[in-house]
Amino acid sequence: MKSTSLLFTILVSCSLLAGCYYDNEEALYPQLNSGCDTTNVTYAGSVVPVLVGSCYSCHSNANAASFGDNIRLESYSDVKSNLTRLYGAITWDPKFTRMPKNSGKLDDCSIRIIEIWMAQGAPNNIVPQGGVR
Ligand code: HEC
Incomplete structure (x- = not known):
């Protein structure tokens, strides 16, 4: 007892x-605070690493034809011209095919980084612009 x-x-x-x-x-x-750097977002330093880690296996220049439906997300100009559907795909907007294909949704920090970069005008930058967080 x-x-x-x-x-x-x-x-x-x-x-x-x-x-x-x-x-x-x-x-x-945890991702929005400790781990997520939303103060120094750049295309080269923040956005490209997300694409390399989650998208290049199918959408790099080398892999797009075989695995990525010929959608290339390696050069800045290709990313920029696919931006509307890229954002729709990673936020699982029902108007687009959910990406990354056959995988879970990107983590909140990665999506937030892309949103911040887009809100800055999606510049081709390696130096942070500041302003939007
Ligand atoms: C395993 C391969 C694979 C991965 C990883 C992948 N994709 Fe795709 N993606 C495809 C294929 C294949 C299509 C064509 C549609 C389909 O067959 O589902 C596609 C379609 C798309 C489209 C067009 C969607 C539309 O509705 O117009 C976009 C944008 C896209 N992918 C972006 C991304 C992004 C951004 C990532 C990383 C976060 C990613 N993809 C990861 C294979 C992949």
């Missing part, structure tokens, strides 16, 4: 502590 109530107390304390610990913004949205 005694050990049962001790166990109960421990369980309750643990869940209360866990409740407090997780009830903060950083724990709830």
Whole structure:
């Protein structure tokens, strides 16, 4: 009996502590805070790495014909001219095919970076513009 109530107390304390610990913004949205750099967004430094990591396997110049329906997302001009459908595809807008194909949605930070870059006018930059976050 005694050990049962001790166990109960421990369980309750643990869940209360866990409740407090997780009830903060950083724990709830880790990518938007600790890991996500939304202050220095650039095409070369922020957007291209997302495309390399999640899209080039099918949409690089070399792979587009075989795997990417001939949609190339490697050069800046190709990315820029496909931007509306690129954004629609990664945000899973029903008007477009969901991308990355056969995979989960991009993480919030990657999508946010592309949004910020687009809000800056989608420049071909390697130096941050600032302004929009
Ligand atoms: C596994 C291969 C693969 C990956 C990875 C992939 N795509 Fe695609 N993508 C395709 C194929 C194939 C199509 C043609 C439509 C279809 O067959 O589903 C396509 C279509 C598209 C389209 C046109 C969608 C439309 O409705 O007009 C866009 C834009 C696009 N991809 C962007 C991306 C982006 C951005 C990424 C990375 C976040 C990505 N894709 C990752 C294979 C891929």
